[in-house]
Amino acid sequence: MFDEDALIKELNFKAVRSSGSGGQHVNKVSSKVELTFNLYKCLVFNENQKERLQIKLKHRLSKDGVLLLQCDESRSQHKNKMLVIKRFLNLIKTSLIIPKPRLVTKIPKAVIRKRLKNKKIKSDKKINRKKPDLD
Numbered sequence: 001m002f003d004e005d006a007l008i009k010e011l012n013f014k015a016v017r018s019s020g021s022g023g024q025h026v027n028k029v030s031s032k033v034e035l036t037f038n039l040y041k042c043l044v045f046n047e048n049q050k051e052r053l054q055i056k057l058k059h060r061l062s063k064d065g066v067l068l069l070q071c072d073e074s075r076s077q078h079k080n081k082m083l084v085i086k087r088f089l090n091l092i093k094t095s096l097i098i099p100k101p102r103l104v105t106k107i108p109k110a111v112i113r114k115r116l117k118n119k120k121i122k123s124d125k126k127i128n129r130k131k132p133d134l135d
Helices: 004-009 024-028 047-056 077-096 109-129
Strands: 012-016 032-038 066-071
Touching: 004 077, 032 077, 047 077, 066 077
Parallel strands: none
Antiparallel strands: 012 032, 032 066
16 A cells, blocks of 8 residues: 555654643653654655545645644653554555445345335334224
8 A cells, every 4th residue: 555664754753842730740851742744745655645635634734735643642752652653654544545335225125015014013003002983
């Protein structure tokens, strides 16, 4: 499908301080990792794949075609980098999957008959619940 190693080489990483509370450790360590990926300058994908990614990731891409992912789940910068790479590769793989077209099938006559029979049984059951008409 595509070369993961070549794709990882095209990624840009930046370490940033994590947001939120956490005390002294958070205030002095840059453990949050930001991954940026420019889809338009990518050499790994062909034009069809780029077009598909652009359609699938249109809400995640900036106007310049840059995808930005962040990870600050762990206190370790290295773990966060591995997590964000895994998340990125998973996102790309799922975006490149082309769904199979649905085959239109005809409903079998036996199924239609069974459904109508069940409807008739239910309607008879409800009719029998009514008070008898004594006129």
